[in-house]
Amino acid sequence: MIQVTNLHKRYGSVTAVDGLSFTVRPGHVTGFLGPNGAGKTTTMRVILGLDTPTSGTALVDGRPYQEMIRPLHQVGSLLDANAAHPGRSAWCHLLLIAQSNGIGRHRVSEVLELTGMVDAAPRRVKGFSLGMRQRLGIAAALLGNPTTVIFDEPTNGLDPEGIHWIRELFKTLAAEGRTVFVSSHLMSEMALTADHLVIIGRGRLLADTTTERFVASSGHHDVLVRSPKATDLAPLLVGRGATVNGEGDALIVAGMDAAGIADLASEHGIAIHELVPRNASLEQAYLDLTGESVEYHTGVPSMRGAVDR
């Protein structure tokens, strides 16, 4: 269980986290989402006691991380896959972390096996791909068999097989009753992994909800209709209570499903050339939510407008 309460973190004049409060519960995979620069990493660093908050608290199992003794038995984390000395072998890297928390060599072998890193163990981290470094970082996070795991963008650099593996790992960890807190800036990634979402933008909380509810609440469902007699069809649809937008032969119809539109057109002998029901994707819902809070806008203001609505 992770509890973040009214957290503020300023670096000089830059406010990275601005009054953030949320709770991450055990037994779920909780996705921590936000655009780049939203404050995800900062929040995780504060939770792990690496950065001191300007104000507010971040507790794991009711305690500040700095007060934990041998914390790896409670919290396993992977913030940065590159946070290892490049000249050290994977085995020594894991061994020294294990030693600091009184964890035996046997467990080092176990996590190497668990992450598929046995063959790489004697090799120096220098020669590892980003995917292997992620696996090494995950191995380190699992050393203490922790009740809470915190991962910052763990799928970066992983191949599809690795991504599949990590998703299954998160689900298994959550099913075992552990607290799993995973950040990502990719909604599509989290949609497949997380069952709960904490979404932030510019250091503020934007949403704290289940993935299912998030999609449902943000959903705008409509139907794209193309017809040579669109101008005839539109008033008929409006007469049935639908909202109609469009120009030329294309109509965007909300408030009626595809079957209803087809039946209505058929009744009036109107030909339909195209009938496409559209659901807002999770990605779209996420963009809608965070659009206003993106820290680093691209220089193309029409980007968002170009997404079909």
Place this chain on the structure above:
Amino acid sequence: MTALDIAADPQSAPRLPVRARDVLGSEWTKVRSVRSTYWILLIAAVTAIGGSTIIAAASTGRAGHSPFEPLEPVFIAWVEYPVLAVGILGVLAFTAEYSTGQIRTTFAAVPQRRAVLAAKAGAVGLLTLCFSELLAFISFFLSQAIVSNHGGLSLAHPGVAGAVLAAGFTLFAIAMVGVGLGAIIRHTAGAIAALPAVIYLPLVLLSLPAPWADRIGKFTVLIAASQVVSLHPKASLLSSDLSMLVLVAWPAVTLLIAALLITRRDA
């Protein structure tokens, strides 16, 4: 490979106190598992032993020179390079972690940062102390063997054994200053630049008017070290005992400042 291999019961986490031995063991693994350690020790050994024998050999050629100071060749060789080598070994203990990001892994594993500082100082200290004493004795015996026909002194001579031990201690003290500097400055290049400034402070002070060079100089690491390794300490400087205190104070103060800063800054 599935996550099911993880031991099942998440509630079984042990809640034992932090043990110095664990953190020290971890820091020891760090020191022994990177190549830089071995390179630095090799270079320190070659320059210390090589330097002291060359200096000893050169001194035998000088007419009328009697080596009343048996540690002189060792000390001169020390000052020329090994002090820097062990100092850099100390510096890297922290800066290698800050520059690679390893420090966040370290502090996440041991949030008691002062325990990490103590363990690092302990691991690097133990290594450099044993290594430096070994070097001091090897260098002493080799250089004395070379000057033996010209009044070389044996270890049994009063004060000699203490002076050899003190010479070893000097390198250890500088390694500890290095650990402190590394923790304070946190950047390899910056800390390595600061290290010679601290060590060679006496050279800077030489430009001061006559009495002041000594008045301030006696509190510097190298001049204090020259007093403790000398059988005939200079009367114008601090006594051997007070010089030893200076030699202990430098690492103590540096590490103390590091201990104050380490918990205040974001990792």
